[in-house]
Amino acid sequence: MNRVDLTRFPKTSALLRSRWPQFLLRAVTLAGFVFTILAGLFGSVVGSHNFAIIFVWIAWWSALKLFFIPFGGRSWCSICPIPMPGEWMQKGGLFSPSGKGFGLGKRWPKKLRGNWLQAGGFLLIGLFGAVTLTSARVTALILLFIIILAFVLSLVFERRSFCNYLCPIGGFTGLYAQAGPVEVRVKEKQVCAEHSEKTCYTACPWGQYPLALKSSADCGLCMECLRVCPSDNIAVNLRPWGSDLGPKSKQSLDEVFLGLVMLASVLVDSAVFLGPWGQLKTAAYEIGSLSWLGFAGLFLFVSFGVLPSLFSTAVWAATKLGSAKTTFRKTLMNYGQVLVPLGLMAWIAFTVSFAFVKFSYVLPVISDPFGWGWNLIGFTGKAQVGQSTPFSIWIQILLLCVGLFWASRVANQISETSKQAFPIITFSCLFSAGMLWLLIG
Amino acid sequence: MKSDSVLKNLVKKNWWISLIVLLALLIIFIPLPQSQNDAADRHFQVEASMFQFIPGRIQVNQGDRITLELISTDVVHGLSIDGYDFELIADPGQSQTATFIANKTGVFRFRCSIACGNMHPFMIGKLQVGPNWVLVRGIILGVLAVFAAFLSFRQSSHIQKSTVS
Amino acid sequence: MVKKERIARVLVVLFVFIAVLIFVVGWLKNQNLNADSIQIHARMPENGGWSVTSINAETNQPIHLKLTSDDVVHGFAIGKTNHPAVDIFPGEFVETTLLFDKPGTYTFYCTRWCGVNHWRMRGTIDVRGEGPLVTNPPPAYLQLGIDIDTEHEAEVIPATDVSPQTGSLFADDLPSYVLDQETYFSNSPAKIWMRLRAEPTLSELSDQEVWDVVAWIWQKNTSPSMIETGQTLYAENCAACHGETGKGDGIMVRDLPKHDSDEHSTNDPHSESGMGGLIRPHDFTDANHVLGASPALFSGKIIRGGMGTGMPYWGPIFTEEQINALVSYIYTFAW
Known part of the structure; x- marks a missing residue:
């Protein structure tokens, strides 16, 4: 219902089907990635004058949350440069697979599947966030480490194992892509069933079989299936936001955990980076110190203790209020979906609160990317102390309210009775109130 | 005839949206009576160090004349308040003082305005002038959002039921 | 197919090459631009201080x-010269040209406070030439043979505020x-x-009335403009430790134990009083302390x-006039 298939229009279809537009974007992002690493390693140590800090943590990180995910789901993944070198080796070609690929093609260990490692990676970023966010060198080293890791892993393991199981941003993007308005699905199930070759599955770097694809969390929107399908049976749909969520779908346990980690991270990040508590900032920054251990303990306590126990309590209450045959585990997996809109809108609100303020740094670092005193486009030295305005404050409030509305609606849709939704909605209210207080209180 | 009933249906279907929007606008824009309290002279000493202000929260009433003394305890720091045209820059040993009138209500962040190291962008404090009505409005708006979620769900399930039958 | 692949490879290599090229060309150009100038990075002393601590120069050759x-705001100035102090802001470049004729x-x-160790940010410029x-004459305290480390509590202090005006009558x-x-200086x-x-x-x-006379003598040996100079120098360089009001309670030392004259004689550097036995500086508003010290001391x-x-x-930073101005300002705390 209400879906617009982009492959039905000749222009968009050609745009998606051709490898060139995507290839060019990937080549540009790869070059940008290399440039970012160079800037981070050799540019100014002052963050506000280094391309790496401003572009990774202000421009890209904001664009991901304000643009790519809410309007394109995993669209960033389709042009992300990180897995590219490895994938080109696997395919034996930069442009299209040559059949002479290289790689051991091992299966990813079963025990390490799911979003667990991604959630762990995201937590690690959070624990060291104050340093990664402010040190260009560390940022560059992390980028370098990630691209090398992705390359090595793609030589050992099949397809995009790194993206699927390790990339912390992949976990983040995938989780919230479920709420995004783009999906790849098959057009006619019958056609697939009659097609014995499964060219789409063979071609899919993500190891997905489009016919079985239910959640947009798993699809990296690379469009390979579209390109290899002999029957033109793949649709790229624009759909209403949140179409993956509802009574018919559920989250796996690792997704629920990832969802909770994301909620904890946005709370802690808001408190550290936007709050008035100087000691918390110092603690987060002084890695290895006693106070940092305290901060790490607090962070992990919120991620593993406070939020999971609150959510479990809510789910337990919902289980009690549900019909007799339901179990805690089932209810948990159902209501895990509520965490998606709740977290997505909280992250967007958090981003709005700092992106508007810090955006004035973007043009100056284009003007002087390494902080060597250049003035390429005349913006050097034009950065100002940003201000949050009433406008941005109201945007944040409205975004949080939309998140709460959306989460409550999903909770209602999943629940057998409105009464059953009540505990989950209470949890959502508590979280939203916490965010609201941290952002504008 | 048919289009008329479709229109009616549409209105019937969407009356609640108008209601919610109306209520939301009301919550956002309804003017509140200004609390009448005598403006006072308030003096605050704010100590700035890497990377915090102490106190990090300052609460005053609307109309108060605020005298801020900025004392830097390690390196050069600044203090500028969002929404107010106010800035102080102080070297250690040379504390700076300035006065302004807190004529705008709400919560305003104040930030260090002189780069002072890695965590400088996050060196933030909060000035609260009068009660934080924006937060209160936000909370009420949140309650309305939950209410709207119930309504929208009820409406859509109604429609589904009616289309099924 | 092969043709497309070739184009693709060329493009990727080209794009990455451009990215690297911008960096390399920029790097080399920077090197060229800086060939005739010395680039100095200022960092907090804990992070390394000045990246260059000794500069060689020739007289009448601009550097x-x-x-x-x-990291933080620093400043650059050269002691005992008229070269204007330059403020250095994080990540920004500021240029200055030095010229020495002697x-x-x-x-x-460093002229802007950048932590407790701010004063350690110093370097030298060796200027050679005809x-x-x-040369600096040996300081007065050495000429006069004053031991500046002995206690110098005043034997007497005025009972109330002094009036140089009254003193001038006599x-x-x-x-x-x-x-x-000479008398003023050494007593x-x-x-x-x-x-x-x-x-x-x-x-x-x-x-x-005798105190008024003494106050008048001190006034005779200074001037309002000297006091003003002294005040500025004091605020910029001394107040962070000695306190903005001279009480010895500046923000850099307020965690140190107070100066206690009873305990002072047993100034054991290994005592457990905080940072290596450091204590707060003397209180300049304490007449006992200040009026017992000569300007030379x-x-x-x-x-x-x-x-x-x-x-x-x-010594290497302030000129004699600046030090005299500072000294006359210090006495204003105690009178």
Whole structure:
């Protein structure tokens, strides 16, 4: 219902089907990635004058949350440069697979599947966030480490194992892509069933079989299936936001955990980076110190203790209020979906609160990317102390309210009775109130 | 005839949206009576160090004349308040003082305005002038959002039921 | 197919090459631009201080400096010269050109407080060339043989506020030595008071009136503009430790134990009183302390620093006039 298939229009279809537009974007992002690493390693140590800090943590990180995910789901993944070198080796070609690929093609260990490692990676970023966010060198080293890791892993393991199981941003993007308005699905199930070759599955770097694809969390929107399908049976749909969520779908346990980690991270990040508590900032920054251990303990306590126990309590209450045959585990997996809109809108609100303020740094670092005193486009030295305005404050409030509305609606849709939704909605209210207080209180 | 009933249906279907929007606008824009309290002279000493202000929260009433003394305890720091045209820059040993009138209500962040190291962008404090009505409005708006979620769900399930039958 | 693949490879290589090229060309160009100038990074002393701490120069040969800061606000100035101080902001570059007409060793230093160790941010410029070396006469305290490390509590202090105006009324009755600059310089106010008190010609003056005379002598040896200079220098360089009001309670030392005159004689560097036995500086508003010290003693302390007490040495930085201005300002705390 209400879906617009982009492959039905000749222009968009050609745009998606051709490898060139995507290839060019990937080549540009790869070059940008290399440039970012160079800037981070050799540019100014002052963050506000280094391309790496401003572009990774202000421009890209904001664009991901304000643009790519809410309007394109995993669209960033389709042009992300990180897995590219490895994938080109696997395919034996930069442009299209040559059949002479290289790689051991091992299966990813079963025990390490799911979003667990991604959630762990995201937590690690959070624990060291104050340093990664402010040190260009560390940022560059992390980028370098990630691209090398992705390359090595793609030589050992099949397809995009790194993206699927390790990339912390992949976990983040995938989780919230479920709420995004783009999906790849098959057009006619019958056609697939009659097609014995499964060219789409063979071609899919993500190891997905489009016919079985239910959640947009798993699809990296690379469009390979579209390109290899002999029957033109793949649709790229624009759909209403949140179409993956509802009574018919559920989250796996690792997704629920990832969802909770994301909620904890946005709370802690808001408190550290936007709050008035100087000691918390110092603690987060002084890695290895006693106070940092305290901060790490607090962070992990919120991620593993406070939020999971609150959510479990809510789910337990919902289980009690549900019909007799339901179990805690089932209810948990159902209501895990509520965490998606709740977290997505909280992250967007958090981003709005700092992106508007810090955006004035973007043009100056284009003007002087390494902080060597250049003035390429005349913006050097034009950065100002940003201000949050009433406008941005109201945007944040409205975004949080939309998140709460959306989460409550999903909770209602999943629940057998409105009464059953009540505990989950209470949890959502508590979280939203916490965010609201941290952002504008 | 048919289009008329479709229109009616549409209105019937969407009356609640108008209601919610109306209520939301009301919550956002309804003017509140200004609390009448005598403006006072308030003096605050704010100590700035890497990377915090102490106190990090300052609460005053609307109309108060605020005298801020900025004392830097390690390196050069600044203090500028969002929404107010106010800035102080102080070297250690040379504390700076300035006065302004807190004529705008709400919560305003104040930030260090002189780069002072890695965590400088996050060196933030909060000035609260009068009660934080924006937060209160936000909370009420949140309650309305939950209410709207119930309504929208009820409406859509109604429609589904009616289309099924 | 093969053709497309080739184009694709060329494009990827080209794009990455451009990215690297921008960097490399920029790097080389930067190197060229900086060939005729010295780039100095300023960092907090804990992070390394000045990246360049010694510069060689020739007289009448300009040196171009490109200064930037890697962390906080710093400043650049050269001691005992008129070169204007330059502020250095993090990540930004500021250029300045130095020109020396006399050979000698100059000290450059940080002018904006950048932590407890701010004063350690110093470096030297060795200027060689024709002409007489810049030499400094040995400081007065050495010429006069004053031991600046002994206690110098005043034997007497005024009972109430002094009035130089009142003191000026007795100007004609005073012995001639009191207006000698030498006398002012080498004696503490308390010493002069005792000498004047012992003068039979002044026996009719009350104790307080003698103090007024002493205050007048001190006023004669300074000027409002000197006090003003002293005040500025004090605020910029001294107040962070000695306190904005001179009480010895500046923000850099407020966690240290207070100066306690009883305990002072047992100044054991290994005592457990906080940072290596450091204690707060003296209270300049304490007349007992300040009126017992001669201008020569104070300027000696400023020039030499208080070895081990945390007081930096300002000899290579302040000119004689600046030190005299500072000293006359210090007395204003106590009067």
